[in-house]
Amino acid sequence: MLRILEGRWKLVILFHLFGGRILRFSDLERAIPAISQKMLIQQLRQMEKDGVVRRIVHHQVPPKVEYCLTDWGQALCPALDALLTWAGQRPPAAERE
Incomplete structure (x- = not known):
């Protein structure tokens, strides 16, 4: 799982x-x-391949490409919010020593 987000x-x-x-x-x-x-192209392609991001191509001139999260990708939101909350509770460096 971490490979998908690395x-x-x-x-x-x-x-x-x-x-x-x-x-x-x-x-x-x-x-x-x-x-x-x-790098943006590479990261988006990897996430699309992993099923996290969906690429929407509008066939028009000039070409229009949009990106959004798949349902599975959107389901990551609560988990990442929890991770941010956890990281925010980390004590200052002076208290860790």
């Missing part, structure tokens, strides 16, 4: 698509300015 950008992409959002490739590029176009 990678520097996958969680960031997921957070932008949560809530039923449908975003064009260019919207994702603007939302995540630090990611290269090549």
